[in-house]
Amino acid sequence: GQNIDQPTEMTATEGAIVQINCTYQTSGFNGLFWYQQHAGEAPTFLSYNVLDGLEEKGRFSSFLSRSKGYSYLLLKELQMKDSASYLCAVMDSNYQLIWGAGTKLIIKP
Amino acid sequence: GAVVSQHPSWVICKSGTSVKIECRSLDFQATTMFWYRQFPKQSLMLMATSNEGSKATYEQGVEKDKFLINHASLTLSTLTVTSAHPEDSSFYICSARVPDRTAYEQYFGPGTRLTVT
Numbered sequence: 001g002q003n004i005d006q007p008t009e010m011t012a013t014e015g016a017i018v019q020i021n022c023t024y025q026t027s028g029f030n031g032l033f034w035y036q037q038h039a040g041e042a043p044t045f046l047s048y049n050v051l052d053g054l055e056e057k058g059r060f061s062s063f064l065s066r067s068k069g070y071s072y073l074l075l076k077e078l079q080m081k082d083s084a085s086y087l088c089a090v091m092d093s094n095y096q097l098i099w100g101a102g103t104k105l106i107i108k109p
Numbered sequence: 110g111a112v113v114s115q116h117p118s119w120v121i122c123k124s125g126t127s128v129k130i131e132c133r134s135l136d137f138q139a140t141t142m143f144w145y146r147q148f149p150k151q152s153l154m155l156m157a158t159s160n161e162g163s164k165a166t167y168e169q170g171v172e173k174d175k176f177l178i179n180h181a182s183l184t185l186s187t188l189t190v191t192s193a194h195p196e197d198s199s200f201y202i203c204s205a206r207v208p209d210r211t212a213y214e215q216y217f218g219p220g221t222r223l224t225v226t
Contacts, residue, residue: 087152
């Protein structure tokens with residue numbers, strides 16, 4: 001079966017760095033997405049990785065290792081507004097998005 | 110660019126009635142749209158894939174006669190929840206794929222919160 005695993009909840013301090021991990025097992029791979037979702041709102045796109053390595057975009061970076069079926073989202077200089085759920089999703093061989101359950105990130109002052 | 114809108118943003122209806130939710134791509138043409146449902150503290154669950162001009166493809170376990178999807182134009186897909194029951198109360202989100210983007214990135218609408226009383 002297809003499976004995406006990510007921690008249910010994480011807590012971090014304002015100004016610090018946090019890494020949210022995602023491991024996956026899917027039938028085929030056409031890229032991995034990270035989305036941010038604030039409570040009661042729709043997800044917003046953060047990043048897309050299809051090749052191994054680190055993609056940096058401002059305070060957010062995303063890493064992919066296809067051989068390990070592993071990705072992480074790195075958030076630097078955390079701000080209170082970063083409190084949200086972070087969803088990992090993998091596009092399988094049929095170009096369908098397989099979603100993780102999301103990681104709720106709590107930022108404390 | 111790549112803005113997706115949904116209407117209404119929230120709706121309350123009585124059990125047994127039908128509710129229609131609209132999903133529009135505002136600045137691009139979307140040949141493919143997706144309908145998701147999300148229960149509290151859970152991830153997105155794909156309900157169906159909506160293709161312009163053809164029948165929707167429903168995920169396993171989703172009743173096609175209960176959740177009617179129509180994708181009559183390149184900018185509009187509708188989801189009708191027929192004979193709604195309280196267990197249909199959920200957050201319904203549509204998304205659209207931008208056809209000329211190689212990343213197959215999906216843009217999401219703001220969601221519709223349905224409450225069935």
